[in-house]
Amino acid sequence: xxxxxxxREGHLRSRDERGDYTVSVVxxxxxxxxxxxxxxxxxxxxxxxxxxxxxxxxIRRGISPLPESGLATLVREEVRRRNLTATSKPExxxxxxxxxxxxxxxxxxxxxxxxxxNVEIACRDVGLNLQRxxxxxxxxxxxxxxxxxxIRSALETASGMKAGVDFGLAYSPVRISGGTIxxxxxYPRVLGAIDEDSLRVAREVLxxxxxxxxxxVRSIKAAEAVRLFESVYRDVNKALSNExxxxxxxxxxxxIEVQRAINMHPRYRLLHPGIVDRRxxxxxxxxxxxxxxxxxxxxxxxxxxxxxxRVLMRVFYLVRDALRSCGKTARRxxxxxxxxxxxxxxxxxxxxxxxxxxxxxxxxxxxxxxxDPLFSYRxxxxxxxxxxxxxxxxxxxxxxxxxxxxxxxxxxxNLKRVRILMRRKAAIVDLSHVMNPEEVEREGFIYRGLxxxxxxx
Numbered sequence: 318x319x320x321x322x323x324x325r326e327g328h329l330r331s332r333d334e335r336g337d338y339t340v341s342v343v344x345x346x347x348x349x350x351x352x353x354x355x356x357x358x359x360x361x362x363x364x365x366x367x368x369x370x371x372x373x374x375x376i377r378r379g380i381s382p383l384p385e386s387g388l389a390t391l392v393r394e395e396v397r398r399r400n401l402t403a404t405s406k407p408e409x410x411x412x413x414x415x416x417x418x419x420x421x422x423x424x425x426x427x428x429x430x431x432x433x434x435n436v437e438i439a440c441r442d443v444g445l446n447l448q449r450x451x452x453x454x455x456x457x458x459x460x461x462x463x464x465x466x467x468i469r470s471a472l473e474t475a476s477g478m479k480a481g482v483d484f485g486l487a488y489s490p491v492r493i494s495g496g497t498i499x500x501x502x503x504y505p506r507v508l509g510a511i512d513e514d515s516l517r518v519a520r521e522v523l524x525x526x527x528x529x530x531x532x533x534v535r536s537i538k539a540a541e542a543v544r545l546f547e548s549v550y551r552d553v554n555k556a557l558s559n560e561x562x563x564x565x566x567x568x569x570x571x572x573i574e575v576q577r578a579i580n581m582h583p584r585y586r587l588l589h590p591g592i593v594d595r596r597x598x599x600x601x602x603x604x605x606x607x608x609x610x611x612x613x614x615x616x617x618x619x620x621x622x623x624x625x626x627r628v629l630m631r632v633f634y635l636v637r638d639a640l641r642s643c644g645k646t647a648r649r650x651x652x653x654x655x656x657x658x659x660x661x662x663x664x665x666x667x668x669x670x671x672x673x674x675x676x677x678x679x680x681x682x683x684x685x686x687x688x689d690p691l692f693s694y695r696x697x698x699x700x701x702x703x704x705x706x707x708x709x710x711x712x713x714x715x716x717x718x719x720x721x722x723x724x725x726x727x728x729x730x731n732l733k734r735v736r737i738l739m740r741r742k743a744a745i746v747d748l749s750h751v752m753n754p755e756e757v758e759r760e761g762f763i764y765r766g767l768x769x770x771x772x773x774x
Contacts, residue, residue, distance in 0.1 A: 319450035321415035322485050324518045329525055332360035340522075341366050341414040343407070343439050345376070347383060347665060348456060348491040349420030351498045354391035355526040356418075357400035364410040365403035376403035383664060387498045407439075411446035416522055419443070419455045419468070420491075425602045431460070437471050444475025452485035452518050458545060458600050460607040461538040464488045465511065485515035488537045489523055490544030505529035509540030548600030549618055554588050555597070556621035559628055562590035562768030566635075572768025573750055590767045591748055592632075592670055592721060593625040594659035629674050631767070632748060633681055636717055639744035639765040645716055648682030651740070653715045656722025657689045657702065661749070664691040671721070675702070686711055690726050712738040723749035732760040 321338065329335050338361055342353040345367040357363040365376050375382040379396035381389040395401035404410050411417060421439040424432045436457060443453065453472065455464050469480050480486040487510035491501065506523045508531040510516035516533065524530050534540050558576075565572035576587045601622050608615045637647045657671045658664060671687065678685050687702045688711040697704040705711040712718070712735055720727055728751045736743065744763040745752060754771075757764040 319415040319448045319452075321452040322450045322514055322518055324521050326517065326521065329521045335360035335525060336362065338362070338415045339364065339413055340416045340418060341407075341410040342418040342420060343367075343443060344419065344421035344457070345369075345372055345382075345403070346420065346422065348501075349418070350376075350381070350383060350392075351388060351501050352418055352420065352456065352491065352526070353401065354388060354395055354498065355501055356522075357395035357398075358391055359525040361400070361416075361525075363395070363401050364414065365401070366405070366407055366410050367403065368405055370405050373403040373405045376401070391498065407442035408446050411443055412448055414448075415451055416518075417443055417447075417451060417453045419453060419457060421457055423457060423459065423599065423603065425599045429602045429605075431599075431603050431606050433463070433467060437467065440468050440471035441475045444472045447472070447476045447478065447484060449478060449483050452487065452515060452522070454519050454522070455486075455488045456491050458490060458548070458603065459488075459541050460545065460603045461541040462607070464537045464541060469511075481512045481515065485518055486511040486537075487515045487519035488540045489519060489531070490540060492544070492547065501526065502528055506531045507534060507540050507543045508532065509534045509537040511537065545600050545604050548597050549604055549621075551588075552593060552597050552601045552625060553617060553621040554586075555591070555593055556624040558588045558590045559624055559767075561587070563631065565768045565770040567770065569770045571771045573766075576768075589750060590628075592628055592674075594670070598622065598625065598670075628767075629670070629677055632674060632719065632746070633677050635746050635765040635767070636678070636683070636719060636744075637681070639746055639763045640717055642763045643716065643742040643744050645742075649684070650682075650716040651684045651686075651714060652678055652717045652719055653711050654685060654687040655689070655718060655720045655727055656724060656749075657687055657697070657700070658691060658722050658724070661723040662691075662725055671702075674721070686715075689722070690724065709734075709738060715739045715743065717744045717746060719746045719748065720751060721748050723751045727751050732757065732762070736761055 340356050340361045341364045342349050343366045345365045353363045353365050367373055372382045376392060379393045381392040419439060421436050423436055426432050455468060469486060473479060478484055487508060489506045489508045492504045506527045508519055508523065510519055520531050562572040572590065579585050579587050601618055605615055605619055636652060640647055640650050675685050687704050688708055694704060694706045745757050747766040750766060754764045754769060
């Protein structure tokens with residue numbers, strides 16, 4: 318029997334006390350692995366549980382499977398101290414764990430409907446191996462009601478135990494803005510729980526890794542809504558910038574210049590226009606689906622999703638326009654997409670978005686290759702993308718370069734060398750605003766960018 322639910326206020330203040338408890342983190346993506354490392358650093362014995370054996374093997378060797386310097390250091394140090402290990406088998410970790418962190422993401426299918434299968438499987442695996450007296454903290458992004466509905470039901474069915482009686486259950490979403498482990502340290506954790514005991518124990522655990530402690534809400538549903546609404550807020554604001562930037566393209570205005578002037582005022586903040594990453598779009602679709610189940614229409618959210626989804630088609634129009642200015646047609650032209658990550662300098666592919674962009678371009682007759690310096694040639698090939706081993710090889714004989722992600726390495730591209738490698742005349746379509754338009758055109762390229770209407774006339 319686990320002793321987790323017997324934890325009292327102040328009981329986890331020292332490393333020695335924390336070392337008496339074992340934590341399993343199920344799902345070792347960005348949020349899961351970061352949480353695991355911080356808990357290990359705090360003194361807990363932590364087991365990472367992930368179905369991906371390459372992830373497990375990497376962690377066991379003390380190597381972070383995710384390219385973040387702070388995370389890499391923590392993985393190496395905590396594995397060396399034997400505070401952190403990993404397994405692909407839940408039955409090896411859950412029975413000996415006092416606290417289980419569930420960090421398995423929800424996916425969205427082709428019809429934009431939430432798919433909870435991976436979460437259900439994880440709950441079943443946890444439930445089948447759960448010991449009485451354990452605490453489960455869910456931190457996946459979920460629709461309000463899912464923790465006390467689907468997750469609770471799956472855990473109780475598999476374990477034969479009751480939440481709030483035989484084990485504790487709490488929900489605390491992870492609020493990461495840039496994929497850095499520092500975000501987990503500095504932002505307060507929102508927390509809701511099924512009962513007072515679960516709330517007390519979860520609060521004690523989370524306060525060991527969050528400098529700002531926790532923000533308690535009265536229900537798990539409220540905590541789930543916090544995570545979802547934060548993503549929706551960003552999605553709606555991104556849609557506004559995408560709409561205004563489209564206006565600027567047609568009206569011959571430089572959106573970036575306007576944005577810079579507006580953002581100098583402390584009361585206004587316009588986001589950069591661009592492709593919306595998978596995480597944000599998934600969260601919006603979760604809310605839309607739940608609203609429909611309740612007989613409601615979240616019109617602003619739905620419209621924002623439609624606006625942001627259309628950005629990919631706008632990319633094609635920018636590419637086509639740039640190629641026409643080069644005296645070329647889209648059909649049979651060659652395009653190189655630079656960047657497959659969901660955000661700058663982060664090695665996590667946003668496959669659904671990039672794949673959709675490639676499909677749009679190929680349907681229009683373009684030949685497409687991709688390149689991302691954060692991924693090896695083998696990794697890109699395994700994703701099914703046409704690529705080359707080097708950037709020089711990828712650039713060779715291309716008609717158009719599309720920069721989808723603002724990696725630092727793209728900001729220092731040698732445009733003279735790029736021009737030599739590409740066909741003449743060539744175009745650069747900058748979706749991440751990492752290039753200086755005047756410099757690009759001075760080097761002989763045709764420049765296009767989201768919202769850069771001054772250069773599209």
